[in-house]
Amino acid sequence: MRLEYDASFILQCQRCLEPMEERVSRGASFVIVGGNSIPAGIPEDHEPVELAGDRFQPAGFVEDELIMSLPLIPRHARPEQCGALVRSLEPPEDESDTDSTITPLAKH
Numbered sequence: 001m002r003l004e005y006d007a008s009f010i011l012q013c014q015r016c017l018e019p020m021e022e023r024v025s026r027g028a029s030f031v032i033v034g035g036n037s038i039p040a041g042i043p044e045d046h047e048p049v050e051l052a053g054d055r056f057q058p059a060g061f062v063e064d065e066l067i068m069s070l071p072l073i074p075r076h077a078r079p080e081q082c083g084a085l086v087r088s089l090e091p092p093e094d095e096s097d098t099d100s101t102i103t104p105l106a107k108h
């Protein structure tokens with residue numbers, strides 16, 4: 001059995017504390033097992049899923065998978081994405097003025 005899903009979450013970036021969207025797109029292959037015996041020969045990329053009661057509940061399975069795939073510490077993928085909102089509210093800092101590594105291009 002194979003399950004594909006994707007979902008997006010609004011998480012709070014732990015670096016700049018602004019909301020960020022985390023998109024999770026995954027597929028999972030699983031094998032339904034019953035009772036206490038996990039049958040041999042399950043491929044490594046298949047997850048054995050034990051039935052809760054006598055019904056397989058995909059929603060619960062997906063929920064578990066999504067929770068596991070979410071980052072523990074959500075952060076913007078790139079540092080420059082951080083604080084974009086904050087920066088837009090503050091006057092921009094011109095860092096190039098203090099950058100002493102810039103050498104004049106024109107030479108006589």
Ligand SMILES: [Zn+2]
Pocket residue numbers: 013014015016017018075076081082083
């Ligand atoms: Zn951020």
